[in-house]
Amino acid sequence: MMNIEEFGARGERARLFPVLAESSKEGRTLSIVLATLARVPEFSGSILRGIGRPTGKRTTVDCYTEVTFPALKDSNLRPDGLIVVSTGRRRWSAFVEAKIGTAEVKREQLESYLKLASQTGVDAVITMTNAYAPLPEHHPVDVDKRLLRKVGLFHFSWFSILTTINLLAVNSDVDDADHVYMLRELERFLLHPSAGLRRFDSMGPEWSAAVESLRKGASISKSSSDTLAVVSGWHSELRDLCLLLSRKTAARAELRLAPAHKADTRARLQHDAQRLASAGTLTAEILVPAAASPILVEADLTTRTTRVSMKLDAPKDKQRQASCLSWLLRQLRDLPTKEADEVHVQANWRGRAPQTTSTLAAARVDPKLHSHSDPAMLPTSFVVMKMMGDGRRFSGRKTFIDSLEHLVVEDFYGSVAEVLTAWQPPAPKLRRAPEEAEIQEAGLDGAVEIGE
Incomplete structure (x- = not known):
């Protein structure tokens, strides 16, 4: 067990049941998370x-929590936590x-901790807040x-940590029953309002103005702070x-990002801002393990359609x-007719042949809606789609989020995506081996000479 004094620091070992003032909700939440992190190896391993x-x-x-460095000039700096990972003689550490x-980490505070880490030999700084990032390094x-x-x-983000906990417990990735119990209790605690976790539930104040501008045909700048x-x-x-989606499916859903955007969050921001300014759309692809294909999500601000x-x-x-x-x-045969009216099917064809489109319900009644005049021409792919075109809900900062999540998770994934299967070639069938064919041609198939 490592001694915190090796860093020239003082601190309290993270407690599962911290004794703190009622006003110290932040410290209580972090202490409980860090204490579980230290005792459940599957949890710490995943993080x-x-x-x-x-x-x-x-x-x-x-x-540890409430870490101080009394010997330093800047002794007023007090990181909320310290994680020390030891494997043999190798050691890695991070301030937390x-x-x-709604509290946020300020740039000045974060930079002071980065300087403190460099000064004290700590390898990294980790923040845990309600802000979201596509990857931990972003x-x-x-x-x-x-x-x-x-x-x-x-x-x-706190919800990314909560999702990790949920997936570990749901998927039976933890063998020790006591550790499963700890994770379940931690999940229950984090879901309670007193823990201070907040989901992203509202677009910023710039959203409604951008929607209105693009809907009226006005242009927006790709480099403006509002965009x-x-x-x-x-x-x-x-x-x-x-x-x-991860919590709903018990599988880790992830964004599909271009390699350049994985390495550079600023490049991704500028790329999507350029697309919004030029085409008026925001797009993304979500990968769900074992799903038939990526899920494409598009928000069209010019038509207020998702x-x-x-x-x-x-x-x-x-x-044929x-x-x-x-x-x-x-x-999709089990989808009720009413819902099939809301699902759109598009068939794509080779070359310049135009796409054919219809609702799923219409395609069931008249399959010729997806045919080509050349009977030898076969479709190359199908697109299955659901849309939300309520302009008023699209324009609202909160209603846009509510509508988008319901459309993606309940309407589309729950009724369409989870039943679709990608085509796979059938298993090869048995045939006569080449040597068997040669024997048959020679007239020796099954022949046995007797009397010699």
């Missing part, structure tokens, strides 16, 4: 792997700064990059949407257009 710190059987995790409710606060030369900077704020809010909602869709390759073992369509329709 640490997310920031590139693999753990093993010989790894120990020690956690936590905020709950910190929501911009800091002086020179401070990151020797010290890492990572961020976890960047709209895109930043969209990114936060996407991350929250992935966490919601679209959610999946694209499936058409089967390649069919000879109707057979290809039937392959898709069979997968």
Whole structure:
């Protein structure tokens, strides 16, 4: 067990049942999380792997709260927590700064902790707040990059931590019954309003104005602070949407990001701002393990419409257009007619052949809606889509979030995505082996000479 005095510091070991003032909700929440982190290796392993710190059987995790450095000039600096990971002689450590409710970590405070980490030999600074980030290394606060030369900077939203806890417990990834109990109790605690967790439930004040401008045909600047704020809010909602899908499906849903955007959150922000300014749309793809294809989410501010869709390759073992369509329709046969009226089917064809579109209900009644005049032409892929076109709800900062999440999770995933299956070629059938064919041609198949 590591001694915190090795860092020249003082602090209280993280307690599962902290004795703190009623006003210290932040300290209580962090202490309980860190105490569980130190005692449940699957939990600490999952969190640490997310920031590139693999753990093993010989790894120990020690956690402290209210860390001070009395010997330093800046002794007033008091990180909320300290995590120390030891594997044999190797040691890695990180300060933790936590905020709950609407509180945010300020740049000045964060930079002071980065300087303190460099001064004391601590390897990283981790923040835990209600702000969202697509990846732990994409910190929501911009800091002086020179401070990151020797010290890492990572961020976890409280709901990303809650989702990790939920998936570990639900998927039976933890063998020890006491550890499962601890995770379940921690999940229950974090879900209570007193813990201070907040989901992303409202776009920023710039949202409604941007929607109104684009709807009227006006242009917006890709580099304006309002445009960047709209895109930043969209990114936060996407991350929250992935966490919601993860908890609903018990599988880790993730955003599909371009490699350049994984490495540079600013590049992603500018790319999406450019798209919003030029096309008036915000788009993203969500990957759900074992789903038939990525889920494409599009918010069109010019028409105030949200679209959610999946694209499936058409089967390649069919000879007729109707057979290809039937392959898709069979997968959605249990969808009631009323809901089928709200699902749109698009067939894509080779070359310049125009797409064919209809509702699922109409395609059931008349499959010829998805046919081509050349009977030898077969569709190359199908797109299955649901839309939300309530302009008033789209324009509202909160109602947009509510409508988007219901459309993606309940309406689309719950009725369409979870039943769709990607086409796979059938297993190869047995045939006569080449040597068997040669024997048959020679007239020796099954022949046995007698009497010799």
